[in-house]
Amino acid sequence: MRDLGTAVATLLATRAGIRARLLVWIAARNRATGTTETLGLWNGEDHAVLTIEGAARTYYGAGGLLAIEPVVTQVGVQVRTHRVSLSPAAPEVLQAIMGYDARLAPVEIHRGLFDAAGAPVSPPHRVFKGTVDGVELPTPAAGSEGTVSLTLASTARALTRALPTRYSDASMQLRSGDRMFRYADVSGSVPVYWGEKKAGAAKSSPAFDSVVFKRDRK
Structure with a gap:
């Protein structure tokens, strides 16, 4: 009040x-x-x-x-x-x-x-x-x-209101030399694989695929 x-x-x-x-x-x-x-x-x-x-x-x-x-x-x-x-x-x-x-x-x-x-x-x-x-x-x-x-x-x-500045390396360096966005211009164009088979990768040789590993038994 x-x-x-x-x-x-x-x-x-x-x-x-x-x-x-x-x-x-x-x-x-x-x-x-x-x-x-x-x-x-x-x-x-x-x-x-x-x-x-x-x-x-x-x-x-x-x-x-x-x-x-x-x-x-x-x-x-x-x-x-x-x-x-x-x-x-x-x-x-x-x-x-x-x-x-x-x-x-x-x-x-x-x-x-x-x-x-x-x-x-x-x-x-x-x-x-x-x-x-x-x-x-x-x-x-x-x-x-x-x-x-x-x-x-x-x-x-x-x-x-939206921020007028862009998240770029040049604008971020104005903040005490911040280089967090040094690779922002190429972000999304470089493929990154996390636990996945890379697309277009060469297949393993057939000779290797035919090998069968057996555990010796007494």
């Missing part, structure tokens, strides 16, 4: 009211410069500057973040996916999704606890970390509102 600290416990004991907010942080790549551009969105009423892990981050509110699927915390290495709905009417969303390259962009989701006046009770804690796995920007019908749908995959997705 997560320890939320004494400040949260004290506020809960007073029954004065507490609000939980979700904060989404995306780090996309600028196509023109190649630099990393960040965007913070949260389901608060207005923009806010919050301190996350010692760094000040600006989170835009007022409807930019429409909805987030319930974030489930569990033990294991299973790949978790979540869908986040953003408003295309927000200029910050359009800039991050259409102006920048959000493919496989790192994403963090934090949960912040605030009192009834809107002041943070404790530093927001992270509940999800992963990357943008897909972006959907469908064209809405006439007279209806559109949404930007992001599919997020947790960091466990990295465990499903």
